[in-house]
Amino acid sequence: MSINPMNSTPIRSETSGLKTDTLFLNMGPQHPSTHGVLRLGLTISGEVIVEAMPDIGYLHRGVEKLLETRTYAQGVVLADRLDYCSAMSNDLAFCLSVEKLLGAQVPKRAQVLRVIMAELNRIASHLIFFGTYGIDIGAFTPFLYAFREREMVLDLFEMCCGARLTYNYIRPGGVASDINADWIARCREFLDFFKPRLDEYDTLLSFNPIFLVRTQTVGIITPKTAVAWGLSGPNLRASGVNYDVRQAEPYCGYEQYDFTVALGKTGSCWDRYFCRVVEMRQSVRIVEQALSRLASGEIMAKLPKVLRLPAGEAYSHIEASRGDLGVYIVSDGGLAPYRLHFRAPCFINLAILQEILVGKKVADVIAVLGSLDIVLGEVDR
Amino acid sequence: MTREKVLSDILAQVPGASAAAAPVKDYPTVRLSQPSDLPTAARLLKDELGFDYLEMVTAVDWLGPTKTEGFLPAVTPIPFAAKAPALPVTPAAGPDIAYRPVLDLLWSFGNLKTHLKVFLRLEVSREKPEVPSLTGLFPAADWQERETFDLFGVRFSGHPNLTKILTPDFLQGHPLLKDYVHQPDEFDAD
Amino acid sequence: MILDKYPAVLQAVPGGKILLTTTDDFINLGRKYSIWPLTFGLACCAIEMMAAYASRFDFDRLGVIPRPSPRQADLMIIAGTFVKKMAAPVREIYHQMPEPRFVIAMGSCANCGGPFHDAYSVVKGVDKVIPVDVYIPGCPPRPEALIYGVMELQKKIMRMKLAKGGGATLQAEKGSRDPAGGA
Numbered sequence: 001m002s003i004n005p006m007n008s009t010p011i012r013s014e015t016s017g018l019k020t021d022t023l024f025l026n027m028g029p030q031h032p033s034t035h036g037v038l039r040l041g042l043t044i045s046g047e048v049i050v051e052a053m054p055d056i057g058y059l060h061r062g063v064e065k066l067l068e069t070r071t072y073a074q075g076v077v078l079a080d081r082l083d084y085c086s087a088m089s090n091d092l093a094f095c096l097s098v099e100k101l102l103g104a105q106v107p108k109r110a111q112v113l114r115v116i117m118a119e120l121n122r123i124a125s126h127l128i129f130f131g132t133y134g135i136d137i138g139a140f141t142p143f144l145y146a147f148r149e150r151e152m153v154l155d156l157f158e159m160c161c162g163a164r165l166t167y168n169y170i171r172p173g174g175v176a177s178d179i180n181a182d183w184i185a186r187c188r189e190f191l192d193f194f195k196p197r198l199d200e201y202d203t204l205l206s207f208n209p210i211f212l213v214r215t216q217t218v219g220i221i222t223p224k225t226a227v228a229w230g231l232s233g234p235n236l237r238a239s240g241v242n243y244d245v246r247q248a249e250p251y252c253g254y255e256q257y258d259f260t261v262a263l264g265k266t267g268s269c270w271d272r273y274f275c276r277v278v279e280m281r282q283s284v285r286i287v288e289q290a291l292s293r294l295a296s297g298e299i300m301a302k303l304p305k306v307l308r309l310p311a312g313e314a315y316s317h318i319e320a321s322r323g324d325l326g327v328y329i330v331s332d333g334g335l336a337p338y339r340l341h342f343r344a345p346c347f348i349n350l351a352i353l354q355e356i357l358v359g360k361k362v363a364d365v366i367a368v369l370g371s372l373d374i375v376l377g378e379v380d381r
Numbered sequence: 382m383t384r385e386k387v388l389s390d391i392l393a394q395v396p397g398a399s400a401a402a403a404p405v406k407d408y409p410t411v412r413l414s415q416p417s418d419l420p421t422a423a424r425l426l427k428d429e430l431g432f433d434y435l436e437m438v439t440a441v442d443w444l445g446p447t448k449t450e451g452f453l454p455a456v457t458p459i460p461f462a463a464k465a466p467a468l469p470v471t472p473a474a475g476p477d478i479a480y481r482p483v484l485d486l487l488w489s490f491g492n493l494k495t496h497l498k499v500f501l502r503l504e505v506s507r508e509k510p511e512v513p514s515l516t517g518l519f520p521a522a523d524w525q526e527r528e529t530f531d532l533f534g535v536r537f538s539g540h541p542n543l544t545k546i547l548t549p550d551f552l553q554g555h556p557l558l559k560d561y562v563h564q565p566d567e568f569d570a571d
Numbered sequence: 572m573i574l575d576k577y578p579a580v581l582q583a584v585p586g587g588k589i590l591l592t593t594t595d596d597f598i599n600l601g602r603k604y605s606i607w608p609l610t611f612g613l614a615c616c617a618i619e620m621m622a623a624y625a626s627r628f629d630f631d632r633l634g635v636i637p638r639p640s641p642r643q644a645d646l647m648i649i650a651g652t653f654v655k656k657m658a659a660p661v662r663e664i665y666h667q668m669p670e671p672r673f674v675i676a677m678g679s680c681a682n683c684g685g686p687f688h689d690a691y692s693v694v695k696g697v698d699k700v701i702p703v704d705v706y707i708p709g710c711p712p713r714p715e716a717l718i719y720g721v722m723e724l725q726k727k728i729m730r731m732k733l734a735k736g737g738g739a740t741l742q743a744e745k746g747s748r749d750p751a752g753g754a
Contacts, residue, residue: 030609059614061690078686084615128618147625147626164619377615
């Protein structure tokens with residue numbers, strides 16, 4: 001009997017008297033490639049994964065309980081720290097749901113500022129993905145390039161709100177501070193610098209033959225599976241499902257911006273990767289349009305300093321960097337939310353891992369996991 | 382298909398369903414009368430109406446304001462002030478809010494083609510909360526139901542692996558229940 | 572010339588070919604400039620830690636090169652919220668590291684629980700579980716702050732004495748370590 005080393009079925013040779021057994025392989029919570037504190041329990045037979053069981057909760061901070069004892073202004077601080085790679089999006093989702101229940105109108109200028117910040121943050125967040133995914137696959141250099149550009153975005157954030165990572169910039173009713181002409185000039189400078197860099201990334205990583213071989217036929221998610229598991233964001237669109245909250249249920253005036261939604265063809269790891277690279281291009285376009293339509297005006301609606309929301313429930317969701325981030329808020333008329341639930345895209349995206357890893361080789365685990373682009377702060381909340 | 386059409390379709394075809402008195406703002410919200418209606422409603426939404434995207438599973442505990450025992454502080458807008466300002470911290474329940482000892486479960490379904498969304502709600506008792514699991518219809522329910530079980534103690538019958546997902550094994554109780562009081566463990570000692 | 576930079580540590584014997592120093596200083600000098608941290612991030616601060624390794628801040632120039640395995644690491648940077656479920660793995664990883672080993676608590680969460688101090692699942696400070704050498708405040712601290720923290724650790728390493736059992740590892744099971752680095 002000849003043994004094909006590429007054969008993916010476990011060897012069961014009853015005739016030869018050889019006994020094979022499965023092996024439990026523990027990965028994490030401290031592992032360089034789990035993007036935080038994720039633990040994966042893998043049962044493997046030879047090199048093939050028989051069962052994959054993600055174990056989460058190693059960063060469960062009980063944010064939803066804490067928010068019940070925080071006023072709405074204090075709540076933004078905690079919302080910031082969920083998906084810490086794109087804190088602006090979290091702020092935005094939180095504030096939109098508060099404003100929806102309150103029935104507050106956000107001034108035009110604040111809406112445009114929100115779009116600018118959210119899209120810049122999407123660029124920064126996808127740059128982290130770009131850099132770390134390169135490391136996952138074995139290419140270290142893209143990390144250094146990505147962080148060079150990311151620092152420029154962070155400089156812009158620092159100029160307008162003073163923080164590099166957790167901004168607390170978008171507040172219920174508007175934004176915290178205005179931007180000036182100098183900021184706009186620096187932002188345009190960055191966009192002009194950044195656009196050619198995206199072409200550089202394509203030669204550096206996207207079409208690198210080794211990278212293609214490692215990702216192009218790996219971790220394929222069909223559209224049907226993707227929808228059934230509730231994937232969202234680039235992970236869903238890489239499978240060819242056209243669903244982007246910015247177009248499906250526009251908020252902050254996204255319907256006025258001209259941009260295309262990046263769609264993948266096969267749903268492989270490479271498609272998920274490339275969707276994000278294309279999204280960065282589109283974000284640049286949106287920021288350019290937003291800068292040109294920035295009219296002077298108020299940046300904050302006239303709201304009381306201490307908010308009290310009318311009793312009721314509201315749900316609002318946005319297209320965050322990692323998918324459809326929803327905030328379900330219940331108020332009983334008090335100073336704090338009665339109940340607040342985050343529909344965390346990373347949490348839901350991660351669940352599919354137990355299905356798609358089965359039958360894959362051990363070496364592909366990192367490629368698949370990295371391509372889902374999870375942030376554990378949001379998975380565990 | 383419009384929101385009204387979706388709502389009327391569900392109300393017509395699911396026994397015991399009614400339009401929720403306190404809906405989620407701007408979305409059609411259907412209240413189911415008993416747990417056994419849930420699979421019927423979910424199957425109708427998925428197969429007939431095209432709502433094949435389970436967005437969210439969560440719950441609300443309507444017992445009353447959060448207990449601020451243990452180390453949870455009372456709500457105050459100025460936490461670092463030497464003397465807390467004299468504000469009524471616990472809310473007066475308005476006419477729309479009736480505190481009652483029930484767990485209010487919430488499912489949200491999306492239709493990716495028409496971009497509509499519909500919410501299903503179902504009240505279960507706090508003593509023995511049990512509802513059928515939707516994992517067979519929507520794999521997306523798997524972890525979200527585990528989360529709701531972990532944080533609220535709702536048992537989803539038929540779930541293949543209903544175990545704790547977020548909280549550590551030694552944590553007693555279900556933290557998002559309103560009467561949850563944290564029991565200090567080895568890490569809380571000084 | 573290295574002699575200009577470490578006049579207190581190294582002394583040249585007249586004649587020029589021999590340098591004299593104490594064993595402590597010699598070993599400490601080696602340790603000081605090859606602090607290898609574990610690539611281990613918990614939450615938000617880990618992103619700032621990554622930024623410190625990356626282009627603009629370039630941690631390598633301090634001899635700080637991340638290692639993926641605790642067996643090869645000297646330093647553990649607790650970057651992020653330290654929750655109860657993570658306590659057992661962190662303790663285990665800490666004990667897997669060879670001595671002398673150092674711990675930096677980066678950010679408010681690792682120092683005292685930070686904005687999550689009143690949560691039911693958060694440990695209020697990593698020093699309740701493992702001993703800490705340097706605390707860095709901030710939420711999250713900037714990469715410059717992390718670099719400063721490592722510089723403070725270097726100062727601490729220079730005060731280590733072999734006679735006192737390897738210095739900063741001193742066998743406290745938890746809490747903040749003696750700033751003198753000795754007994």
